[in-house]
Amino acid sequence: MNQIIKPYLILIFLSFTSICYGQQKTPLSFDLKITYKLSYLGDSTDQKTLRSENTVLFIQHDYSLFETENSHYMDSITFISKTEGDRKYSFFNYKILKKDNSIITYDNILPNRNEPGNEGFHYIEDVKDLLWKLSEDTLTIGGFLCQKATTTFGNRTWIAYFDPSIPTSEGPFKFKGLPGLIIQISDTKKHWNFNLISIEKGNQSFKATLLPVIDNPLTDKVTFFKNKRYANENFMELQQTMRVTDTDPARRERTKKLFNQALKIRSNWIELY
Template identity: 30%
Template sequence: MNIMRLSILSILLAWCLQSIAQETPIAKINYVFRHMNDTTQRDKFTRDEVSTFLGKYSSYYTSVSNEKFNASLKEKMSSPSFDGNILLNKNFTPAKSAYVLDTEKKNLQHIFRIVSDEYLLEDTYPQLNWDIQEETKEIGGYSCQKAITTFKGRTYEVWFASELPFPFGPWKLHGLPGLILAAHDIKNEVIFEFDGFELIEEGTTQRIEPSAKAVKASVTEVEKLDKLYAENPNGYMQSRGGNSGRVVAGTPGTSFTFKSSSPGSITTSNGSNSVANIKSISIKNDENYNPSKITNNPIELIP
């Protein structure tokens, strides 16, 4: 048994002594998510990097692409050679929805993000019926077993690892006697590829819950706000009182939002406020990443 597995077992033992009220993540699993959102362009997929933060009773699924992108931008601005010009290639489309799943309370919380604003929407706890198969294979060094379920109009094939005793996985997929390491629907239109499993250091302040700034809203309200942002980003910022960050124009059809402690500023690792030093920003899709802007094939085919 290697050191990683020993660490997992020791943390799980301590974790079992926690109360539900103290739920914090002890590990996370990373996936590369791909979605064929437009069936008229079947060779094109949206792409995202996502993670599920894992607790004993609950999990938190979210996109981490923007976080990594912001880190890349900050690194460039902190460099001594920074000349005020930023050129970044983008190969992802961050999901706007995140989910907190609680298996004890049978509760699912849907967090919808518009820039740095978060809206809390009502959602239905997913009840999944699994058919566990005999077929096995290895993923990421873990022995996995196959399982199948039908959910929201799609049939999913997943691979779960019993030695990682978390009943969770990507998105809303959950309920197996082990962590789901990979999943896809049988048409290969929705795909979650394993991208690593890691333990989270003890003493983390992160909680498996919506952030304090998440506000309750109806689906209708959020749809209107999302449409406003898509059509007029700066107009959306003004309607929110300028508290969502600052949008800086890049190449035609693109924009980038600086997230910071104070509107309109970003502080780099050397302590300088670098927004005023920016001469130009060019953010464009990688030449190999050109997903359709049309969605006629949502992940959930059935509401």
């Protein structure tokens, strides 16, 4: 992790200016870009499925947006720059908007957003669902003197280390509500780990967009995960129902085998539903 001069960092957070939230179909502007490295075990029974990917947290005065770096790149060139670029892929297509006391998650049923029949939805959670328990334990991480906190969320227990001297209650993924920026957070099994890489303040505002997911219909979280589980486990049958399946039986069987293998290495979801 790059060393960051603390007094300057604190000034960055204190210098936020309030802006109008505006239309969500236009690019959102942010003062800060915080990058976390996500390391995760795709299959809880197989250490060979350990993967990593960079994620980004954009922060403005009264809201934030979290997504993977690759998803941000692709959506930015498509909906902001209006240009074509190198294709970048992510297993995670969600966008998480945190505003006031709400956590709004935009996500798709299947991993590939462009998969035929892949429905997108959004659901809303309350920040108060994150019941943090603060500890007196401290740990210095990359030059940040952090305090320990724990919470149970998504049927996992999480251990977070936050820096009370950085005046924001933000963190990666859906995590929010601590009296300081989350520097590191992991579940107790170490299957899912977020570690701070960098904090950037641009000379101009960072831009990010909720497109193409902004029009995803509203659902509730339990229903979303129930449908997601069903769609992933019955993918080939659903494709056949939609008549987008391969007519060659041998090729279809190979496709099913490959999909089931891919499904297994993505079976250890960050939230267990």
